[in-house]
Amino acid sequence: MHRIDCPWCGERDEVEFQYQGDATKVRPKPDASEDAFFDYTYQRDNPKGWHTEWWHHVGGCRQWVKVVRNTLTHEVHKTGGPQSKLPLPRRKAEGGL
């Protein structure tokens, strides 16, 4: 079970959150092309390793929490608020992966 450090509430159990997918996607401006919206809506990478994701803290403060997480080891590197900029770490995950 994951423990996720909500920037507002502190570390909480995974069950308090709703996974909301890829947080690297930025919604295009309203006048952007259909292709840009198609990409935003449907196109997703499925990275093995570090990834930035949304975990909505529905059971707590109801903030959309940005989480840098390793999809292979489940290690959480950093969390931040909805507008935070969280670069991916250069290091390997714990356990050498």
Place this chain on the structure above:
Amino acid sequence: MTGINRLSMGGTRINRSKQINFTFDGKSYSGFEGDTLASALLAHGVTLMGRSFKYHRPRGCLTAGSEEPNAIVELRIGVRREPNTRATIAELYDGLEASSQNRWPSLKFDVQSVNQLLSPWLTAGFYYKTFMWPAKFWEPIYEKIIRRSAGLGRAAVEADPDTYEHSHAHCDVLVVGAGPAGLAAALSAAHTGARVMLMEEQAAAGGMVSTLLDEIDGMPASEWVDSAMAELAAMSNVTIMTRTTVFGYYDHNVLAALERVNDHVSTPQENQPRQRMWTIRAKEVVLACGSHERALTFDNNDMPGVMLSCAVRAFVERFGVTPGKRVVICTNNDDGYKTALALNMAGVDVALVADARIGSIPAANEVRAKGIRVETGMLPQKAHGAHTTSALSLQRADGSFVEKIDCDCIAVSGGYSPDVHLVSQTGVAPLWDDELLGFVPDIPKRRERSAGAGKGSFNLSACLTDGHDAGLDAVKAAGLKSGKASAAPKASRVEMTPPLAVWRCPGNGKAFVDFQNDVTAKDIHLAHQEGFKSVEHAKRYTTLGMATDQGKTSNVTGIALLATARGEAIPDVGTTRFRPPYSPVAIGAFAGHERGMEFQPVRRTAIHECGEKLGAVFVETGQWLRPQYYPKPGEGVMEAIYRESKQVRETAGICDVSTLGKIEIFGEDAGEFLNRLYINGWKMLAPGKARYGLMLREDGYVFDDGTTSRLADDHYFMTTTTANAARVLAHMEHASQVLWPDLDVQFCSATEQWCGVAVAGPNARKILQAAFYDDLDMSDEALPFMGVRTFTWGGTTARIFRISFSGELAFEVNVPWSMGEGMWNAIWEAGQDHGLIPYGTEALSVLRIEKGHVAGNELDGRTTAADMGLGKMMSYKKPFIGQKMAAREGMVDAGRATLVGLKLKETEGRLRGGAHLVVDKDNANAETSLGWVTSVCYSPAVGCWIGLAYLKGGLGKFEGQTLYAVNPLYDEAPAVEVCSAHFFDPKGERLNG
């Protein structure tokens, strides 16, 4: 003395002053408080405790702990019957009723043991081979044979009468196992002030210490264990839990444990759960899980009376029971000598210690000095006996027979395997240690460290130092101050001789590796011959290690034999990965409280009881309970729905609409925010007015609909469908926090602040005016269609909305929750002169279908606004979520299925939701389907069955035509006429009353 094999002295865990009576297979016995079922049976000389899984061979207990593969019994009778319980950990209580499994008609005479004659069939892969035979024989023949001949226990048929619960814990250091290493770790960590939890699977601490032989800190080991436990118990920063098995090690250092609160009594104490499942969030973990002794693999090594060396010692030391009167010990390591000394001290005859090793063995000298015969370079060849051991043949390593020796117990030791289950669960692949002949933990991936025998420290002094250091290391790793560390407990260091690898003692008979799944050395060889060379494949093909004991005593031997067959070294073969749970966990424990009434929480509205009083039948809508219909005495469902929906249009009805999602929206940019959420425009909506709104998902499909009102310039009040309330709130939070944080908009749910009712029908105004007579002007001028007003009623704020789902003159009134019942009663009383009736969700649905209004059935996530006939609502003057994708080619295709009405053309039968529409009912298939029926009802207003449907080509192509609504589930295909979805009052004249 209770039983012929009960020793006159000793037994650290039993209380000889308290006798306990129990039965096994209907026969009465007695034991002492503190006994396990196995120790109490052994005390009476009962060695036969079960039959094996496949071959139904007689079996006794192999171990004295939870790793027991053989002595699997059923406990209790009736509803509390529990199969697959290990006799070695089942604590005796007065009145315990236990019975053996896998035998018919009796344990002594089991007809299925003819399976032994059929054993060529039942070798490795017998499941797979069986199921490859002709399919038509599977169910009627093979499955029955397999089910009867192989299986483990019977579950109770009735519902479990006991309760289970969950509990949550947090600590700095979790210590798993209260053997010497675990106790030392708990002590050193606790002395620093860290919050320590110590969990021990057994009822008592001490693990594998020998109470007769070992000394710690200058006192007998058992005394040291007691004092350590007492010291820990007295510390406020320590929580000790015995009878608690840590069975799962999950991500982020979360562990799960099962506390057996009341398994050692016949019936749980009143109000106490039987078991409690713990979720532990540990900063750091010390794994002091100990090790499992392995058996030696020789012919008939599963004979009752053959027992692990440490188990023999445990029965003597803990329970004052000897498993036999004359014992032969076969060993490949020093453990056999320890057992010989313990038996000798307890006055039990040790006929021989046969050591597979040769050369100088210091431990042997001490045993010889006691006058016990020791032979080196000697291996067991074959156990003899009928249902229990009577003799053992011995051989040299080359297979040459040496002698046959009479005995009733054979204590065997094939070396020790560190218990790496929990480490393995964390994804660490254990490392092979060629000197210890066992897998040891590799570098941790989680915040854990192993200590003691669990990491391969088999020497007591090393265990204690190890544990002590691990406790301090954990405290340090947790970032806590270690302060002044206490001294490590000490034991004298014993010189040990490394074990000798003996994986198969020469022989051609049945030599078992996995006792529980009846896997023999030959099976493993066969699996290899048939091509199952990977350890994971061989495991599944032979079922080695796949039974409830998870192969605790058998895995290493199995892997070693596979390595031999492959001609490779053990590390090259590797080991299988262990997965949770460590030992079996009852499903009831996983469920905890979450069953029956507490399966999931129920939401009730403020006026639930008002509906109840009027005889409402309730329906679950998500977690909410809503009145579905209000049957009168003698009335059926259909009649009640018909009456309710007819009456609303004739006089008036009242309906509980509290479950609609309600969201209060504030802020300067609230109007702009709504503009971006909904497809239609909101900035021009005047305060005091409501508007119907439709939201899309980003992919352009319809998400939700509802009415939103403007209560003040910067204050809106949104309603959502009951089903989507939570999703809409999350969608809005995404929009405001992630997409447009620059907008000044704030909102929160107010669903439970308000109780809402809809009052609909020609008499609605009259009734409400009477109910709120001097508080509210209900005139058309003061409250026009889509008008909203806030008024004070009964001292509180109330809101009234003139909106209509039914097409009638209708209002929705909201008052604070606590006033809901008062409001209902006021309206109800006022309505008595005006034909007011209550109506439920079914009549509500009839009324909206008659008006062609979409609801959940039509909002199925695959439909566009245009599909619903609401395409014109889409504003082109402003951007909104879903706009771009809704304009894509496929979304605006003219051939899309769009909303139409249907009337049943036949006088018999009915329409059903889910039916597919076709032109030719004799050629109905996926290709010829033109669409599907979403909602149906019998319409009092139209006078027949009607429905809503999505139809390719829609009204434009099919209006007035006849199609067939095919429903293969019911074998029906009634004729329907396609018509406008606005069945009733298409011009909307009735909205004015």
Place this chain on the structure above:
Amino acid sequence: MADFAAIHPLGDLDQLQGDGGEGISLTVVHGFQSAQVFAVSGKESALANKLKLGTTPGVATDSRTMTALPVSPGQWMVFSKKQDGAFVSMLAKKSNGLGHVSEQSDSRICVRVSGPQARELMSRGCRLDLHKSKAGKGFCAQTPTAQVGVLLHQVDDAAVYDLYVYSGFARSFWHWITHTAEQFGYRVNSLRL
């Protein structure tokens, strides 16, 4: 004439009974007013100063008249200390220009859990660490307890917790907490503010 009596989501509070045990005390606290208060964007600290609302997550602010629990950035749940029909409008007036106020007086019930085994009872459903080294007087959090969302406020350094539960879930939650409290023995009271 109609019946205007306010009805509690748990029904007639006088009918609620314990089992006479002493381990747990459950007190239904009622009669308070409450509201969710939001700061206008950029006015978070101005509003906090004006209404004397603390801004540290997980820490309640207590005054003579009210308790404020920060629930999210720029958002508070505010509870009156006594019955006060003008409480919410007072908040709205004071926040004018700086914030918005949504009345929530009826949206939640309050169950106060106390007694020698209160912390143990909480561990049966609450996933937070309520150890005295981690949570003292004024600790607050939103977290699911059993399966129901709870706004938790520790009102004393001893283990005394006010649990605010949505009215719709009131009976389900009551069923769970009384069932769980049976192992400790429990008493039931109600307290009208």
